[in-house]
Amino acid sequence: MLSAPLPSVEETRANQSFDALLNALSRPGQIRTLPTAGEGSIVDALLDRECRVFCADPTLLPQVLETGAMIAELPDADLVFFGPVQDAEALLSVAQGSDLYPDDGATVVVRAPLNVGSKLRLTGPGIEFHHDIKIAGLPTGFWHMRQELIRYPMGFDLFFVDGDQVLGIPRSTKVEEL
Secondary structure (H helix, E strand, O other), X not given: OOOOOOOOHHHHHHHHHXXXXXXXXXXXXXXXXXXXXXXXXXXXXXXXXXXXXXXXXXXXXXXXXHOOOEEXXXXXXXXXXXXXXXXXXXXXXXXXXXXXXXXXXXXXXXEOOEEEXXXXXXXXXXXXXXXXXXXXXXXXXXXXXXXXXOEOOEOOEEEEEEOOEEEEXXXXXXXXXX
């Protein structure tokens, strides 16, 4: 009799993180819960040897390296871990993809307080009418810079992490500052 192998605790956590991330992008602006706090959950869920990663957070870098992912310069990265964003200009170098390969756009992970700060209105796929959210700690001009850069289907997807909470904003979502 054959039986399927049981997943390890680490595999189970990575699967829970992946589910939370997928749900966060499919329902923009709705906060999901990661199994553990911080970007480490995202590292475990998304990184492997085929990923090119830019990591601005030196405390996260050892965990990124353990995955075997390739460390890349910002314009070449598939996944970008900014930590807290200091300057909106950093978005200028994030991979946007191309008309032929829009999926080459990066996934950007930012550490920022959720449910406080500037009020934003989200509209687009996955949102019935609109969804209002609050995100604090972003530099002046962040949302304007994103709007200038995104030319759907080209662009980049965003995850905001606050402890064990994650909020996704895909490139298809329009963000209006209120």
